Amino acid sequence: MNKLLVFQSDFGLVDGAVAAMYGVAHEVDRDLRTYDLTHDIKPFNIWEASYRLFQALEYWPTDTVFVSVVDPGVGSKRKSVVAKTAKGQLIVTPDNGTLTHLKKFIGITEVREIEESKHRRKDSEHSHTFHGRDVYAFTGAKLASQTISFEEVGPELTVEGIVEVVLGEVFKTEDSIRGSIDILDVRFGSLWTNITREDFNEMGFDYGERIEVIIKNGPTMVYNNRITFGKSFADVYASEPIIYINSLYRVAVAINQGNFARAYNIGTGIHWAIEFRRLEEK
Amino acid sequence: MNKLLVFQSDFGLVDGAVAAMYGVAHEVDRDLRTYDLTHDIKPFNIWEASYRLFQALEYWPTDTVFVSVVDPGVGSKRKSVVAKTAKGQLIVTPDNGTLTHLKKFIGITEVREIEESKHRRKDSEHSHTFHGRDVYAFTGAKLASQTISFEEVGPELTVEGIVEVVLGEVFKTEDSIRGSIDILDVRFGSLWTNITREDFNEMGFDYGERIEVIIKNGPTMVYNNRITFGKSFADVYASEPIIYINSLYRVAVAINQGNFARAYNIGTGIHWAIEFRRLEEK
Amino acid sequence: MNKLLVFQSDFGLVDGAVAAMYGVAHEVDRDLRTYDLTHDIKPFNIWEASYRLFQALEYWPTDTVFVSVVDPGVGSKRKSVVAKTAKGQLIVTPDNGTLTHLKKFIGITEVREIEESKHRRKDSEHSHTFHGRDVYAFTGAKLASQTISFEEVGPELTVEGIVEVVLGEVFKTEDSIRGSIDILDVRFGSLWTNITREDFNEMGFDYGERIEVIIKNGPTMVYNNRITFGKSFADVYASEPIIYINSLYRVAVAINQGNFARAYNIGTGIHWAIEFRRLEEK
Numbered sequence: 014m015n016k017l018l019v020f021q022s023d024f025g026l027v028d029g030a031v032a033a034m035y036g037v038a039h040e041v042d043r044d045l046r047t048y049d050l051t052h053d054i055k056p057f058n059i060w061e062a063s064y065r066l067f068q069a070l071e072y073w074p075t076d077t078v079f080v081s082v083v084d085p086g087v088g089s090k091r092k093s094v095v096a097k098t099a100k101g102q103l104i105v106t107p108d109n110g111t112l113t114h115l116k117k118f119i120g121i122t123e124v125r126e127i128e129e130s131k132h133r134r135k136d137s138e139h140s141h142t143f144h145g146r147d148v149y150a151f152t153g154a155k156l157a158s159q160t161i162s163f164e165e166v167g168p169e170l171t172v173e174g175i176v177e178v179v180l181g182e183v184f185k186t187e188d189s190i191r192g193s194i195d196i197l198d199v200r201f202g203s204l205w206t207n208i209t210r211e212d213f214n215e216m217g218f219d220y221g222e223r224i225e226v227i228i229k230n231g232p233t234m235v236y237n238n239r240i241t242f243g244k245s246f247a248d249v250y251a252s253e254p255i256i257y258i259n260s261l262y263r264v265a266v267a268i269n270q271g272n273f274a275r276a277y278n279i280g281t282g283i284h285w286a287i288e289f290r291r292l293e294e295k
Numbered sequence: 296m297n298k299l300l301v302f303q304s305d306f307g308l309v310d311g312a313v314a315a316m317y318g319v320a321h322e323v324d325r326d327l328r329t330y331d332l333t334h335d336i337k338p339f340n341i342w343e344a345s346y347r348l349f350q351a352l353e354y355w356p357t358d359t360v361f362v363s364v365v366d367p368g369v370g371s372k373r374k375s376v377v378a379k380t381a382k383g384q385l386i387v388t389p390d391n392g393t394l395t396h397l398k399k400f401i402g403i404t405e406v407r408e409i410e411e412s413k414h415r416r417k418d419s420e421h422s423h424t425f426h427g428r429d430v431y432a433f434t435g436a437k438l439a440s441q442t443i444s445f446e447e448v449g450p451e452l453t454v455e456g457i458v459e460v461v462l463g464e465v466f467k468t469e470d471s472i473r474g475s476i477d478i479l480d481v482r483f484g485s486l487w488t489n490i491t492r493e494d495f496n497e498m499g500f501d502y503g504e505r506i507e508v509i510i511k512n513g514p515t516m517v518y519n520n521r522i523t524f525g526k527s528f529a530d531v532y533a534s535e536p537i538i539y540i541n542s543l544y545r546v547a548v549a550i551n552q553g554n555f556a557r558a559y560n561i562g563t564g565i566h567w568a569i570e571f572r573r574l575e576e577k
Numbered sequence: 578m579n580k581l582l583v584f585q586s587d588f589g590l591v592d593g594a595v596a597a598m599y600g601v602a603h604e605v606d607r608d609l610r611t612y613d614l615t616h617d618i619k620p621f622n623i624w625e626a627s628y629r630l631f632q633a634l635e636y637w638p639t640d641t642v643f644v645s646v647v648d649p650g651v652g653s654k655r656k657s658v659v660a661k662t663a664k665g666q667l668i669v670t671p672d673n674g675t676l677t678h679l680k681k682f683i684g685i686t687e688v689r690e691i692e693e694s695k696h697r698r699k700d701s702e703h704s705h706t707f708h709g710r711d712v713y714a715f716t717g718a719k720l721a722s723q724t725i726s727f728e729e730v731g732p733e734l735t736v737e738g739i740v741e742v743v744l745g746e747v748f749k750t751e752d753s754i755r756g757s758i759d760i761l762d763v764r765f766g767s768l769w770t771n772i773t774r775e776d777f778n779e780m781g782f783d784y785g786e787r788i789e790v791i792i793k794n795g796p797t798m799v800y801n802n803r804i805t806f807g808k809s810f811a812d813v814y815a816s817e818p819i820i821y822i823n824s825l826y827r828v829a830v831a832i833n834q835g836n837f838a839r840a841y842n843i844g845t846g847i848h849w850a851i852e853f854r855r856l857e858e859k
Contacts, residue, residue, distance in 0.1 A: 023764065024764055025764040026613070026615055026617060027764070028615060028760075028761075030762075032613065032633040033633050034636075036636030037636050039581060039610075039637065047612075050314040069318060072314075073317075074322055085810070088808060139774065140822075141808045141822070142823060143823075198310065200305065200306055245424050247370035258423070260428065262421060270338075308590075328607075330611075333590055334590075347593045354601050354710065355599075355600035356603060482589040482592075528653075528706065529651065540705070541706060544704070552620075552621050
């Protein structure tokens with residue numbers, strides 16, 4: 014039985030690049046079930062590629078094969094690998110940091126380097142800029158169709174050696190918790206922080222409580238106001254900001270039916286610090 | 296045999312939200328055939344969600360299951376429902392107006408409230424902001440895979456009680472017909488009105504006839520000129536405006552190979568009135 | 578066994594037009610495997626439609642059916658056709674230039690006109706503006722599901738008679754080669770020229786060599802500088818421009834991890850000339 018094959022890239026859907034990968038996959042096995050995670054990762058943005066895999070992967074069957082192609086180093090010595098998660102899912106990707114969130118939050122148990130001499134599309138020897146089509150889609154399709162096993166991908170590498178990007182940290186005091194803004198819920202402009210529900214709960218905040226929120230971009234104060242902690246958007250007025258636990262069980266900040274990030278020009282990354290501080294008057 | 300499952304949302308395709316819904320659906324049944332209506336409904340725009348369902352639904356097989364997630368009231372007391380159309384298609388959606396056009400123009404014969412205690416994804420009890428993933432995709436997949444029947448969704452509600460948004464009206468005199476601009480044919484900037492082919496035909500306009508067109512945004516005149524009524528774009532010059540019957544059999548206005556909405560800054564909604572008036576000189 | 582069915586259009590994914598075509602196809606045969614090439618062809622841009630087919634088609638199985646709907650002449654006397662390529666793939670399209678690149682670079686062996694009286698969706702007789710849904714998706718689905726054969730599409734036309742758009746030419750001297758900028762690798766802003774790898778190789782340039790590049794928009798000089806010829810992006814610094822052979826084996830120019838087209842306001846078309854000239858000092 015074929016496994017599901019899910020693609021992610023920074024190619025966009027405007028030209029024929031994604032369709033070329035799909036074609037290669039269905040040339041390997043026309044009955045493959047192929048799906049998209051997203052192809053709108055910002056060009057070269059490895060952080061986003063890593064986060065989106067973490068965001069979506071756990072909802073898919075445990076034997077799903079993912080192909081992620083955000084590959085600014087195509088043609089360099091960066092390795093092409095297949096990683097296996099603790100649950101058994103496979104990810105075909107350049108080893109450039111794309112596996113960071115999965116390694117930390119889901120767990121990677123094994124990783125193998127793709128032997129290009131065996132797993133490169135026929136007649137692609139003069140093509141040096143599109144490993145997504147020539148190597149990754151091709152290898153992912155062979156894995157999903159069970160034409161090859163994980164072991165046949167190539168030699169084993171160490172999980173410790175997987176390239177990682179730097180993740181933000183979380184700092185707690187008695188009265189405050191501070192993390193960074195990992196990513197946006199793009200369409201709605203909500204800020205998704207790296208602070209987990211568990212860490213936030215330890216602060217003892219109650220639903221309905223107003224909390225001081227301070228957002229800084231490096232040393233620069235960008236936002237400082239009081240926001241209600243709610244269970245869901247319906248707990249505040251339309252147009253009112255809210256602190257809530259998002260669908261990945263992390264602390265998030267939004268404007269109900271508005272766009273927080275756009276309203277205050279908020280960005281993402283480990284230099285975007287966000288602090289939640291208990292108010293004196295409580 | 297599995298039914299087709301078609302998704303619509305205002306999530307966009309930029310992040311992992313749609314892929315999470317797809318994953319949940321394929322976790323219910325990996326062989327499901329899943330498709331998209333659109334995920335580019337403007338955030339929180341229930342009108343558009345309602346219209347796009349109306350626009351596309353009738354071309355799909357009569358047992359198709361649709362999941363529509365435009366859900367500004369997530370976490371409020373708005374109900375989660377499954378509606379059955381006169382032709383037998385099912386729509387899984389928050390009951391917030393999304394069913395308006397289907398109820399009026401296609402017909403809804405039955406509606407049931409989703410019993411969340413039975414039809415909520417396992418381990419999602421702390422998630423209060425993503426019913427699209429935790430309830431709607433999950434329930435839609437169970438219906439499409441025939442794991443549950445329509446009757447097992449939950450208790451029956453009355454069709455009369457379905458929440459509706461306000462639709463525009465059509466007014467006729469001997470010499471003119473006036474309606475509102477429902478929506479744009481987005482890429483081409485054509486105006487799609489709420490005036491049906493039947494109502495327009497009763498005016499007795501002929502192909503090739505020039506008709507006076509008046510567009511107002513509330514009390515403000517935005518456009519007033521004469522436009523030829525044609526069968527298709529080929530009946531006028533490139534760059535010339537045209538009145539025509541669109542692919543949903545409603546009156547529309549376009550610029551052949553141009554963009555009418557952008558040319559004259561035209562918007563949509565019941566406060567955007569459009570009138571077609573017989574010219575004196577005829 | 579069903580063949581794969583791949584759609585391309587200039588409809589975008591924002592409204593319900595593509596979903597209507599998908600619905601029609603699955604109404605013909607619910608088990609069809611349907612995929613997208615792209616729906617973001619610029620409105621009415623036949624050149625792009627022609628190029629994207631050429632870019633993606635060869636990676637798909639040889640019996641795949643493509644439906645391409647970029648159709649500014651809908652309702653005019655332009656013909657609706659199905660073309661067969663040298664490899665056996667079928668393309669359902671208006672005969673308006675969309676087949677240009679395939680005819681020149683892949684080869685078209687046969688073309689037939691769609692007999693609309695036989696291959697038009699039931700109840701669509703009052704619809705004159707959406708042949709994509711009413712004729713092309715419907716005919717493509719019947720071909721992919723083998724409900725009809727290629728011969729049953731309609732009468733044969735001559736391959737010579739296929740409508741073509743004008744392609745750019747390539748000029749060589751001893752020290753230079755000049756072509757035009759066919760298209761962009763959209764997300765990354767790379768320029769894809771019409772100069773093939775073979776023609777470029779005949780110039781005898783070496784990897785690592787610096788080459789003078791001159792870009793003109795009609796008579797106007799837009800860019801003139803020296804760029805390194807590399808095998809892949811990794812051969813230059815991040816932020817450095819590079820000349821390389823792209824994934825379609827044509828000469829391309831990019832900024833490694835930047836956007837060349839945006840940096841210098843470069844467009845596409847046969848009036849955008851690009852010349853590569855051997856440097857004196859070599």
